[in-house]
Amino acid sequence: MTRNSPQTGRSAPDVAVQQLPVRRRWGWMRISAAVLLATPVLAVLFPSAALLAVLMLPTLAAAIADRRPEKHAAIAIGLLNFCGTLPALADLWSRGQVMSNSLLLLGEAMTWLTAFGAAGLGWLLVLLATPLAHTYLSLTTQARLRALQRQQQRLVEEWGEGVALQDAGVFGGEESTEG
Numbered sequence: 001m002t003r004n005s006p007q008t009g010r011s012a013p014d015v016a017v018q019q020l021p022v023r024r025r026w027g028w029m030r031i032s033a034a035v036l037l038a039t040p041v042l043a044v045l046f047p048s049a050a051l052l053a054v055l056m057l058p059t060l061a062a063a064i065a066d067r068r069p070e071k072h073a074a075i076a077i078g079l080l081n082f083c084g085t086l087p088a089l090a091d092l093w094s095r096g097q098v099m100s101n102s103l104l105l106l107g108e109a110m111t112w113l114t115a116f117g118a119a120g121l122g123w124l125l126v127l128l129a130t131p132l133a134h135t136y137l138s139l140t141t142q143a144r145l146r147a148l149q150r151q152q153q154r155l156v157e158e159w160g161e162g163v164a165l166q167d168a169g170v171f172g173g174e175e176s177t178e179g
Contacts, residue, residue, distance in 0.1 A: 044097075045097065046099065047092060047097050047098055047099045047101065047102035048089060048092060048093070048097065048102070050099065050102050051085075051088060051092055051102045051105060051106065052085060052089065054106060055081075055084075055085040055088060055106075055111070055112075055115040055116075056078070056081055056082065056085060056115075058077060058081050058115075058116060058119035058120075058122075059077060059078035059081045059082070059119065062077040062078065062081075062119075062122070062123070063078070072126075073126040076122050076125055076126055077119055077122030077123055077126065078122070079122070080118045080119060080121050080122035080125070081115060081116075081118055081119035083118050084114045084115040084116070084117060084118025084119060085114075085115045085118075087111075087114055088105050088114065088115065091105060092105055152164060
């Protein structure tokens with residue numbers, strides 16, 4: 001397939017064009033729809049939204065601090081932070097969805113301890129996951145290596161030194177002449 005060059009008007013063969021990844025942008029239609037849908041929800045659930053906004057601050061801090069594009073640390077911390085916020089949210093809904101109850105819950109130390117403590121467990125999980133995984137994989141690899149060395153030793157005892165690989169990659173010290 002050919003196409004005409006805009007400069008010369010002549011046809012040129014198609015050249016593979018490297019496509020850059022498409023960035024999704026929020027168009028004005030999507031932003032407008034989000035605002036139109038969020039406004040009534042925030043008007044009705046404003047005490048819950050205010051409570052969540054304050055108690056989910058560790059998630060915001062994690063999202064800012066996590067420099068990886070995947071934001072795995074922020075997701076882990078945010079999920080645990082949300083779990084710690086749920087008891088206060090359920091308590092607000094049982095007391096009544098009014099701002100005074102939301103402020104009353106924000107004045108209780110146990111609310112802060114639960115939400116921020118759960119976020120702290122998220123940070124602990126993020127900080128300990130990599131070293132624990134490394135240690136586990138290292139130990140299992142070493143155990144597998146020892147098992148393979150024992151199996152190799154049994155084979156050498158049963159079949160002789162010819163079954164073991166030598167440093168030069170030659171079996172039994174001689175190259176095979178079969179072919």
